[in-house]
Amino acid sequence: MGDERARPWDQDEMLRLMDVRPAGPGRYTAPAHGPAGRNVVEAGQLAADAVVAAAKEIPEQRVTSAAMVFSRAARHDEEITVELDVPHRGRTYSTVQARAVQRGRLRATGLILMGADAADLVASTAPMPGVPGPDALRPFDPPEMTVGGREIRVVDDAYDWDPAHVGPPELFAWIRFAAPPPAGYLHAALMTQSTTHWTIAAALRPHAGYSEAMAHKTISTGISAVTVAYHSDVDVTQWLLYANRVVYTGRGATQSEGRVYGEDGRLVASYTVQGMIRPLDRTSPVSGTTL
Structure with a gap:
């Protein structure tokens, strides 16, 4: 994200990229961001594009779940068709099948479940983890992840580039945005975009000699698949806790389970993420580019 010719990465730019525009029956387009330090669109952004497209296609229902598989990297400098x-x-x-296409080639594919809400017959929620609140944590703002209008605070400073620092395979991060998006599905899109941020770093934490700083340099990492279930209406201007725990790492892959809570303990969403962690093959033109 460091190319000076690119648009700045801020909340307005993220919404511009994810608020896909109708382009014919069953077709929506996401604009190009432009030049970027690393010309690869994040998996969470592609998933958010599909969520917004489905919400616009069936506006009388809300997105209740979305499952996406990321087959090939998409570029920042060209528009994407959903x-x-x-x-x-x-x-x-209602069932919606979504395909993200760029240059006529499939980049991601998914299945989205839309639903009409009903009153609770019964209700229960998995309890929120007992971690420090955002006011007790220092801001997390590395240049690689800076987005204007977005605040991140990571519990125990666990998102760490130092390969000598080890810990359990989990990450807890608080996130909020400065301004309210103009539609509920855009709140959901911003929340979705962040679900894919944590799995790789959490998976590397227990292993001395490895860290997120090595991604795309000496190890090949990326997000292969994500599934998100949307439980409650979300307000991204309020602090949201992403509680991410890795349940398996091996055979070149890693799997995590995550939950998103409001600061009041309300469960907003839950998700699973499958990632890739492999030696970097510099002879491959696509090595390290699946996100």
Whole structure:
């Protein structure tokens, strides 16, 4: 994100990229960001594009879950097309198939479940982890992750570039944005974009000699798949806790389970992420570019 010719990375730019525009029946386009230090679109951004497209395609229902597989890297300097099929449109639930395409090639594909809300028959929630609140933590703002209008605070400073620092395979991060987006699905999009940030760093934490600083330099990392379930309406101007725990790492892959809580303990969303961690093959033109 460091190229000086690029648009600044701020909340308005993220919303511009994710607020996809209608471009014909079942088609939406996400604009190009422009030049960037690393010309690879984040997986969470592609998932958010699909969520917004589905919300616009079936506006009378809300997104209840989204599952995306990231097959090939997309570029920041060209627009992305989101193609939708709706194999089932019902009063209670609707099914949307989404494909993110760039240069005529598939970049990501997914399945989105839309639903009509109902009153609670019964209700329960997994308890919020007992971690320090955001006011007790220092701001986390490395140049590689700086987005104007977004605040991040990481519990125990666990997102660490020092390969000598080790810890359990988990990350807890608080995030909030400065300004409210103009639509509920854009709140959901900003929340979704952040779900893919934590798995690789958490998976590397227990292993001395490895850290996130090595990604795309000496090790090949990226996000292969994400599934998000949307439980409650979200307000991204309020602090949200991303509680991310890695449950498996091996065979060149890692798997995490995550939950998003409001500061009041309300469970907003839950998610799973599969990532890739492999030796960097510098002979491969796509090594380290799947995000």
